Amino acid sequence: MEFFKIRRVIPFMRFALAFNVISIITFIAAVAFIAIRGLNFSIEFTGGTLMEVTFAQSANVETIRSTLEKAGYKAEVQNFGSSRDVLIRMPIEKDQSSAALSQRIGELLRANDKSAEIRRVEFVGPQIGEELAEYGALALLVTAVGIIAYLALRFEWKFGLAAIIANLHDVIIIVGFFAAFQWEFSLPVLAAVLAILGYSVNESVVVFDRVRENFRKLRRASVTEVIDSAITANISRTIITHGSTQIMALTMLVFGGPALHFFALALTIGILFGIYSSVFVASPLLMWLRVSRAQFVRERKSRRDENEGAVV
Amino acid sequence: MNRFPIWKYALIALCVFVAFVYTVPNFYGESPAVQISSGKATIKVDAALLEKVEDALKAAGVTYTAALLDPNSVRVRFSDTDTQLKAKDLIDKAVNPDPNNPSYIVALNLLSSSPNWLTVIGALPMYLGLDLRGGVHFLLQVDMEGAITKRLESLAGDLRSQFREKRIRHGGIQREGQTLRIRFRDAAERDRGRAYILSQFPDLAVVERDDGQSLQLVASLKPQALKRTQEYALKQNITTLHNRINELGVAEPIIQQQGADRVVVQLPGVQDTAKAKDILGRTASLEVRMVDEDKMNAENLARAKAGSPPFGDEYYVERNGAPLLVKKQVVLTGDRLTDAQPGFDSQTNEPAVHLTLDSAGARIFRDVTRENVGKRMAILLIEKGKAEVITAPVIRSEIGGGRVQISGRMSTTEANDIALLLRAGSLAAPMEIVEERTVGPSLGRENIQKGFDATSWGFFAIVIFMSAYYLLFGVISSIALACNLLFLIALLSLLQATLTLPGIAAIALTLGMAIDANVLINERIREELRGGATPQASIAAGYERAWGTILDSNITSLIAGIALLTFGQGPVRGFAVVHCLGILTSMFSAVTLSRGIVNVVYGHRRRVAKLSIGNTAWK
Numbered sequence: 001m002e003f004f005k006i007r008r009v010i011p012f013m014r015f016a017l018a019f020n021v022i023s024i025i026t027f028i029a030a031v032a033f034i035a036i037r038g039l040n041f042s043i044e045f046t047g048g049t050l051m052e053v054t055f056a057q058s059a060n061v062e063t064i065r066s067t068l069e070k071a072g073y074k075a076e077v078q079n080f081g082s083s084r085d086v087l088i089r090m091p092i093e094k095d096q097s098s099a100a101l102s103q104r105i106g107e108l109l110r111a112n113d114k115s116a117e118i119r120r121v122e123f124v125g126p127q128i129g130e131e132l133a134e135y136g137a138l139a140l141l142v143t144a145v146g147i148i149a150y151l152a153l154r155f156e157w158k159f160g161l162a163a164i165i166a167n168l169h170d171v172i173i174i175v176g177f178f179a180a181f182q183w184e185f186s187l188p189v190l191a192a193v194l195a196i197l198g199y200s201v202n203e204s205v206v207v208f209d210r211v212r213e214n215f216r217k218l219r220r221a222s223v224t225e226v227i228d229s230a231i232t233a234n235i236s237r238t239i240i241t242h243g244s245t246q247i248m249a250l251t252m253l254v255f256g257g258p259a260l261h262f263f264a265l266a267l268t269i270g271i272l273f274g275i276y277s278s279v280f281v282a283s284p285l286l287m288w289l290r291v292s293r294a295q296f297v298r299e300r301k302s303r304r305d306e307n308e309g310a311v312v
Numbered sequence: 313m314n315r316f317p318i319w320k321y322a323l324i325a326l327c328v329f330v331a332f333v334y335t336v337p338n339f340y341g342e343s344p345a346v347q348i349s350s351g352k353a354t355i356k357v358d359a360a361l362l363e364k365v366e367d368a369l370k371a372a373g374v375t376y377t378a379a380l381l382d383p384n385s386v387r388v389r390f391s392d393t394d395t396q397l398k399a400k401d402l403i404d405k406a407v408n409p410d411p412n413n414p415s416y417i418v419a420l421n422l423l424s425s426s427p428n429w430l431t432v433i434g435a436l437p438m439y440l441g442l443d444l445r446g447g448v449h450f451l452l453q454v455d456m457e458g459a460i461t462k463r464l465e466s467l468a469g470d471l472r473s474q475f476r477e478k479r480i481r482h483g484g485i486q487r488e489g490q491t492l493r494i495r496f497r498d499a500a501e502r503d504r505g506r507a508y509i510l511s512q513f514p515d516l517a518v519v520e521r522d523d524g525q526s527l528q529l530v531a532s533l534k535p536q537a538l539k540r541t542q543e544y545a546l547k548q549n550i551t552t553l554h555n556r557i558n559e560l561g562v563a564e565p566i567i568q569q570q571g572a573d574r575v576v577v578q579l580p581g582v583q584d585t586a587k588a589k590d591i592l593g594r595t596a597s598l599e600v601r602m603v604d605e606d607k608m609n610a611e612n613l614a615r616a617k618a619g620s621p622p623f624g625d626e627y628y629v630e631r632n633g634a635p636l637l638v639k640k641q642v643v644l645t646g647d648r649l650t651d652a653q654p655g656f657d658s659q660t661n662e663p664a665v666h667l668t669l670d671s672a673g674a675r676i677f678r679d680v681t682r683e684n685v686g687k688r689m690a691i692l693l694i695e696k697g698k699a700e701v702i703t704a705p706v707i708r709s710e711i712g713g714g715r716v717q718i719s720g721r722m723s724t725t726e727a728n729d730i731a732l733l734l735r736a737g738s739l740a741a742p743m744e745i746v747e748e749r750t751v752g753p754s755l756g757r758e759n760i761q762k763g764f765d766a767t768s769w770g771f772f773a774i775v776i777f778m779s780a781y782y783l784l785f786g787v788i789s790s791i792a793l794a795c796n797l798l799f800l801i802a803l804l805s806l807l808q809a810t811l812t813l814p815g816i817a818a819i820a821l822t823l824g825m826a827i828d829a830n831v832l833i834n835e836r837i838r839e840e841l842r843g844g845a846t847p848q849a850s851i852a853a854g855y856e857r858a859w860g861t862i863l864d865s866n867i868t869s870l871i872a873g874i875a876l877l878t879f880g881q882g883p884v885r886g887f888a889v890v891h892c893l894g895i896l897t898s899m900f901s902a903v904t905l906s907r908g909i910v911n912v913v914y915g916h917r918r919r920v921a922k923l924s925i926g927n928t929a930w931k
Contacts, residue, residue, distance in 0.1 A: 044882075052755070102750075119755045125746030128451070132881065139879035146871035154864055188814050191876060191887040195818075198872025199825060202865035206832070209861045237835040240781070241828040244774050248824030251770035252817060257762035259443075260817055264766075267821065 009232045013224045016284035023281050027169055030176020037179045042186035043089060045133055047126040049101055051088045056115030058083035063112065071108055081258035085119075092126055136190050143194060144168065147201050155208055158289040163204040166282035170200055170273045177269050183262055192266035199245070200274025203238060204282040210234055211286070215293045223291065227283050235279075242275045313852050314915030316908060324908045327900075328795060331802035337426035337437045338801060343377065344396035345423035346403055347563045348416050349385040355415050361407065362386050368406035374399050378428065389423050396420060421563035422581070438804050441812035441886060444760050446753035447580035448588055452553075452743040454573045459545035459741030460490055460538065467516065467531075468492055469642055473676070474512065480505050483526055492516075492531040502527045515540075542573070545741040550575055556592060575743070581753070589745070598646035598667075600677070603688040603704055604637045612637065628690070628701045631722075636704055638690045643680050648673025654727040657719045663727040664719035674714025682710040691718050693730060702730075763816030770820055771797070774827055782834045784913070784924035789830035792906035796826050799897040804890065812886035822894030825869065829902035833858040837925055847920040855907055862903060870895050 043050045053059075061077050064086060068075040073090060080087035088105065102121045109116040144164050151160030174193055178185050210230035218226055249271055252264035348365060350357050362381045365388060369376055376399065378389040388403070390396040400418055408414040424437045442449050468485050471494070475482055482505060483495035496502035502520070506529055509518050515537035521528045533541065550567055553575065557565045566578040582588050607622045613635050616627035625637045651668040669677055680689070690704040703718055722730070774793065778786035800819060804811055837854030845853060873895060876888035914920050 117752070118750070119752040121748060121750035123745065123748035125453070125744070127453070128747050135879040135881065139875045142879065143872045143875040146875065147868050150867060150871060187881075187883045188817070188887065191814060191880065191884040194872050194876050195821065195869075195887070195891060198869040201868040201872075202825075202828065205864045205868055206861050209864060233839070237831050240835075241831045244777070244827045244831070245821070245824035247773045247777075248766075248770040248820045251773065252766040252820055255762060255766040255769055256817070257758065259759055259813055260762070260766070263814070263817055 009225070009229045010235070011224075012228050012231050012280070013284060013287060016280075016287065019280040020284055023169060023277065026173055026176075030173045030179070033176045033179040034172075037182065039175070039179050039185045040182045041129075042184050043122060043124050044187045045129045045185070047092045047124045047129045049090045049092075050120075050122040051090075051102060051105060051118060052080060052120040053086045053088065053106075053109060054117050054119050055084050055086070055113055057113075059086045059113075061086060064088070064109065067108055067112055068105070071104075073105070085258075132187065139194055140171070140197070143197055147198070151201075151205070151208075155212060156291065158286060158291050159204075159208050162282045162285035162289060163201050163208070163278070165285055166204060166277040167197055167200045167274070169281060170270060170277050171197055173273050174266055174270050178262075178266070183265065186262060188260070188263040189266045192263050192270065196267065196270030196274060200270065200278050203242070203274060203278035206237070207231060207234055207279060207283060208286070211283075211291075223287060223293070226293075227287060231279055231283060238275060238279065242271055246271050313848050314911045316911050316915075321908060321912070324905055328798070328905075331795070331798045333430070333433075334435045334802035334805050335798055337424050337430050337435050338805060340424055340426040340437070342422040342437075343389055343391065343425040344393045345387050345389045345421045346396060346400050347385050347387050347419050347421040348403060348407060349419075350416060357381070357383075357385055357416075361416070364406060365403055368402055369399060372402050374402060377425075380428075380431070387421065387423055389425070417558050417561050419561040419563040420581075434806070436805060436808065438801065438811045439808045440756075440760075441810045441815070442578055442580060442749065442756075443751050443813045443883075444756050444763075444811065444816075445580055446751050446756035447578065448582050449579075449747075449749040450577040450589075450592065450745055451570070451747035452549075452575045452577065452592070453746045454546055454549055454575065455742045455744065456542050456545065456573050457490075460533065460541055461487070462741065463541045464490065464492055464533070465642060466645065466647075467513065471509070471513070472641070473679070474508070475505065478508060480508060490532060494529040494531065495526045496528065497526070499527060502529060505529060546573065546575070549741060549743060553577060553592065574746070589748075592745075597694050598649060599642050599692045599694060599699070600644040600680075601642055601690050601692060602639045602680075602684065603690050604639045605687060608637045626699075628692070628699065630701050630704055636690060636701060638692070638701065638704075643689070644669075644673055644676055648676070652731040654724070654731040655717075657717065660719070662719045663722050663724045664717050665722075665727050665731045667716045667718065669714035669716065671714070674712070677714065677716065678710060678712045681707050685709060759813045760816075763813055763820075767816065767820040767823070771823060774824070778827065778830070782926050785834050785837070785910070785926075788906050788909045788913070789827065789834065789902075791909060792830060792901045793823060793827055795905055796894070796898050796901035797823060799901060800890070800894050803893050803897060807893075809889050809893075810886060811890070812883060814883045814887035815890040818887045818890035818894060822891060822898065826894065826898035826902055828865070829858070829862045829898065830906060832861055833903075833906070834925060837923065841923065841925070847914070847923045850923065851910060851914060855903070855910075859903060862899065866895050866899055 059079070061079060065075065065077045068077070068088070074093075076089040078087050079085065090101070093101075102118065102123070106116070106118050147167075148157070148160035148164050151157075151163055171193055174196065175185075177183070178189065183189075207230055210233055211227055214221070214226045214230050218229065221229070246268065249264055249267040252260050253268055256264055348357070348361065359381060362379060365386055366379055369388070374390075374395060376388050376390050376395075380387045380389075388399065390399060397420075400420060404414075404418045407416045407418065424431070426435070426437070464487050468487055471485055471492070475485075481497065481501050483497055485492060485494045487493075494505060496505060506518055506520070509516055509529070509531060513531075515533055516531040517534045518529050518531045521530050546569060550569065553567050554565075557567065557577070557579065562579045562582055564580055566576065566580075568576045570576045577592065579588055604622070604625045607625060612622050613627075616622070616625070616637060617635065621627045621637060624640055626640055628636045628638055630636055648669050649667055653666045655664055655666050656662065657664045684707050686707065688704050688706050690701050692699045693702050694700075702722070771793070775790040778789050778793075780786065782789065797819070800822065804815075833854050836858045837850050840850035840853045841847065870892060873888055873892040876884055877892060880888050914923070
């Protein structure tokens with residue numbers, strides 16, 4: 001079986017400008033959403049109390065809300081997963097210990113419906129949230145710097161820069177989706193975003209590897225042709241691998257239940273944009289950064305005996 | 313060209329075999345067990361205890377499937393929960409003759425039902441996180457300022473008593489913020505005081521200061537003493553938490569330091585979170601102070617009640633409702649306590665708590681009682697930052713020997729509770745819960761099921777696709793992928809890294825990413841074939857050329873993984889551990905292992921006309 005019978009090089013770079021315009025528009029939209037709507041941070045970041053309660057029959061969210069309101073709690077109540085499960089979120093209240101709070105709420109709910117069972121309680125103090133945001137930003141920074149440094153070492157700094165710009169643009173777009181739809185941005189989502197950063201750089205690396213190889217092999221070709229042929233040679237692999245990873249993310253989205261829902265969603269979006277950006281954003285960037293054959297050809301002469309596997 | 317030396321095949325086979333053995337315990341499931349561990353530092357768990365437990369069970373005719381001894385505990389496995397519950401009571405009675413003062417903690421637990429020989433070689437099932445097995449997680453923040461204040465207060469007390477002993481006359485010692493201010497009447501006394509502090513209190517740094525009215529010394533903790541105090545406070549709190557949690561009877565609690573001033577407490581399987589929180593959150597400590605009888609007149613009491621007690625005093629109400637002025641100066645704290653037992657007053661038959669003090673505490677108590685015969689002292693219980701006078705007896709005579717009894721209008725249960733809290737130790741500094749997670753057991757089971765479902769469906773989808781698309785090479789890639797999963801689970805079991813729900817997600821994601829390496833290889837081989845290379849040469853070139861790319865792409869993933877591992881906390885960390893391990897195992901399985909299989913299939917044939925890697929003939 002063979003899906004892709006590509007007989008000639010596809011001139012991807014001819015459309016480079018178009019792709020980048022699309023990218024820039026999406027990017028600006030994402031930034032706008034983040035700036036205007038903001039992120040719906042989970043209580044891990046904001047601090048507060050979260051309770052997951054399950055009932056024997058389908059729960060009446062309205063009743064629960066009014067019960068809690070009457071008791072003097074500012075609570076956000078919503079269904080979670082199924083109609084029998086309810087998620088209750090409460091902001092941090094001063095001089096109110098988490099222990100007392102979850103117990104009191106449990107009693108209130110059981111007074112209405114005996115079948116109420118508290119499945120999960122999460123309480124996060126305010127200082128933790130700030131730290132998490134700080135660590136998240138730090139992790140992002142370290143990852144970005146680490147990847148640029150590695151690619152600069154293996155290829156050239158232009159490759160590192162192109163890859164990281166392309167993939168940070170993915171990250172912003174994923175976050176933009178979370179802002180636009182007000183999906184809950186939790187710690188696992190942050191993990192997914194960072195994993196995507198590492199993952200979609202993969203794709204750029206694979207293309208770059210080919211670019212380097214082609215620079216050595218296709219002596220007469222122009223830079224554009226070299227990049228085009230590298231992408232063309234890889235396109236079948238690109239689609240198959242990302243397809244496999246996407247299958248995994250999708251099964252997680254479908255079967256993983258509510259706990260993994262947003263994590264899987266972030267991965268799904270991330271993988272989709274990862275393919276697009278590393279092929280159609282990173283490579284044109286490389287072109288515009290004026291990557292040249294000279295580096296690789298000279299390199300080959302000076303390090304003739306080094307067997308990098310990519311040289312025949 | 314496509315042959316490995318024998319040792320390489322053997323090594324691959326050995327890796328797969330070892331991984332299989334270490335994965336096996338995960339399939340046996342768990343059976344109910346009772347875990348007996350030491351409840352006191354002086355009591356060790358040994359073979360004698362194992363024998364005692366076994367004898368007790370045999371005598372009662374309770375059947376058990378296994379009894380194991382490990383360095384910290386004895387574990388007995390049962391076939392069902394009914395027997396387990398029955399056995400728990402039996403064992404409890406057998407090893408703890410005095411229920412008020414248990415020597416051992418007997419707790420319900422779940423044990424892997426894998427055969428003993430697996431347990432002996434260290435093959436244990438994966439360690440499941442709280443989100444998968446259910447339980448409570450707390451993150452507690454230690455109030456370091458409180459610890460320093462407490463340390464300064466106790467230093468001030470020492471200074472007072474030692475100055476008195478050495479007859480160094482001073483005009484009062486007060487704590488102000490994080491310093492101690494000592495007043496003197498003349499310079500000569502101040503010099504003596506200063507010299508004495510320098511020689512006897514190495515933790516304190518002293519500067520002189522005059523405010524016009526009196527000569528002063530301002531003492532503060534030196535930086536290293538400050539650090540030591542904080543470290544000590546944290547350690548002391550962890551020890552105290554250990555003791556308290558032991559009173560709860562939890563199997564395998566985790567109590568760990570996190571960062572400079574935080575403690576993580578995880579109690580797997582605990583459902584009664586209210587009780588757990590109550591016991592953890594109770595910060596009871598004891599203080600003995602003198603009642604300020606000189607100033608206790610009607611006028612002062614009325615003013616104190618209105619909120620302005622005389623300088624150096626605090627206003628309290630005794631349990632019988634009588635108002636009291638108690639000096640702020642602490643004579644003795646709960647740190648000096650070695651034991652606390654509930655009991656009864658021998659004369660009045662009222663419930664009481666019997667305290668035993670350590671030698672330093674006993675000496676202080678003797679001195680104080682000798683010097684204050686006829687005066688009243690107050691015994692305060694400080695709980696959750698609020699102090700309460702339990703009793704304020706008149707000192708009739710000097711009390712030596714370090715045995716003190718407190719009684720006064722308390723119930724038997726109260727006496728029991730106070731004794732337990734005091735025995736469990738006081739906290740060196742107050743703590744506050746800054747993060748809490750409770751997961752019910754049903755949710756845990758569901759999480760495992762869902763994670764397993766997602767991973768297996770995704771896995772099968774990939775296997776079907778790969779096999780259809782790359783034929784035999786796809787099957788080989790799938791085998792490599794399955795082995796990757798095997799290696800990953802074996803590694804997680806072996807390292808006993810905590811597996812959480814994000815960890816399961818990482819397994820799924822890692823599998824999805826691992827197949828990338830095989831796709832790269834297979835595509836390269838196809839390309840070589842299309843380019844006209846012989847099948848054998850195509851295999852060799854395909855693997856060789858793909859390797860550089862695979863390495864680069866895995867290292868960039870690993871960089872992100874390590875950043876997550878370093879900076880991540882909680883769920884992110886759980887994800888990152890599995891992700892990083894998965895990247896490492898995938899490099900081995902996708903490249904070396906799959907190459908090994910390909911070599912076995914094709915490498916030893918003399919002539920290979922065609923590779924089963926799908927259609928490449930269209931060029």
